Amino acid sequence: MDYSSYQIEDFLTDDSFIAYCYAENAEAIKKWENIAAENPGIVQFINEARELCLLLGIKVGAAEKAAALDHLKLALEEVAVEEEQPESRIIAMRSYVMRWIAVAAAILIMAGAFTVYQLNTNPTGAALYSAANDHNYTLIGQTKAGERKFIHLPDGSTALLNGASSLKIATDYNNHNRHLLLTGEAFFSVTKNKHKPFVVITGKTATTALGTSFKVESYANAEVASVMLATGKVKVECTQPDLEVADVTLIPGQKATLFKGDKVFTQTSFDNNDLQNWLNRKLVFKDANLTEISAKIKTMYGITIAPADKAGDGISFTGEFSGKDINEVLEAIGFTNHFTYKQDGNTIKLLF
Structure with missing residues (x-):
């Protein structure tokens, strides 16, 4: 039997x-x-x-x-x-x-x-984060700035790891739990298993799901962390117990954002096209200024554009990019706005 x-x-x-x-x-x-x-x-x-x-x-x-x-x-x-x-x-x-x-x-x-x-x-997100170390978590994926990697997890779930990110799984993953440790940004499609909640832990948030799909962004030195829910339902916790931030539950189309210093998650709706563009690595600009360009590049590639001098105030760009790397994007924007750039790790400085 x-x-x-x-x-x-x-x-x-x-x-x-x-x-x-x-x-x-x-x-x-x-x-x-x-x-x-x-x-x-x-x-x-x-x-x-x-x-x-x-x-x-x-x-x-x-x-x-x-x-x-x-x-x-x-x-x-x-x-x-x-x-x-x-x-x-x-x-x-x-x-x-x-x-x-x-x-x-x-x-x-x-x-x-x-x-x-x-x-x-189950242990709180804060407890899981404080207990995480190299002995109970194993690195299974890491990306450079501007790189992406698709990862198959042992339970059939998948993760799309964005640039400048790393993903670790618990050493007993899929035996007694499904715990992952993320630094950076990733989109997860989760295989259902009501007995083993799927928990993505970061330095700022812990997102718990049974079977769903969602995107988590939590770069180490960023001022903000967020979770965007595509399907299903998730619970989002703060992993910093001293902040005493109340948990939130998301439904599809909702986003939870935790800004540095805040003691509450900000819940908003998002346009599903934005998430689809992220998944397809599609950038759409329409008369975009440097602030908008920088924000979309940070979201797409995990790369920060350093504060520019006054010459950056006049930047404006309209265009679309699908599946292009960061260099092709910046060269096109730079050509029409008369600047070059220099990359140092996850940071880009514009040169006018």
Whole structure:
């Protein structure tokens, strides 16, 4: 039998699993120990279901269950052969049916509640960030300024890493958690797994999702950090406990921004075209001044244009770029505005 798709409620309605939880017979214990050994991916679920079983005291005797089922079968058979039944028989049959429906419903409800309990008692974003180090996180992707990298994660999720960024995953990623440590900017498409929340941790924010897609921006020395939600729902926390910033929940089309020094997230809507342009690396300028050009280049490439002298006040540019690197963009803008530039790491200085 394939147990890989078992959910908590499946375990709790399996007689042999209940017997295993209560160590009632050697055969059940051996069976589930073998299942755990052969299916390491469900060991966590087995442990969670066992914990819930003992917590709820789910233990219905085999004799009791067999007797109830026999009565139920008999009642159903009598329904089939009798056109009319005494009211007492109908009540008895309903009693058995409703009893077992109630038991099954209680198990399902409690299993769901247990999942919610787990999600709500996970470590805070601040705690996760403070505990992150080179021993429990491994680097899986890094980009230079202006470079992008597409990363496949072990659970099937993906990350599009923007320029001047790095991404680390927990050493036990997809075993007990799905925690990632991001510096810079990335777009994530998350495979659903309600038992293992997907958490992107940065020096400023922690974004938690079960299955969704969103973009996180949090460069080390930037004055601002943000999360843009494309699909699903996410919770965004501040990872700096001294700021005491309240968590926010986003729905598609919303953006949470944390400005340096603020003690609250700013929630706004965003144009989905802006996110699509970012994903497609498309820049659109219409009579853009240097401030707008600098902001879009920072968002697209993770590169900062250093404050320019007075000559920069007269810059204006109209045009589009798709999939171009930073050098092609700046050379085109510089040609029409009579400047050259010099790049030093993640910073560009304009020369007039």
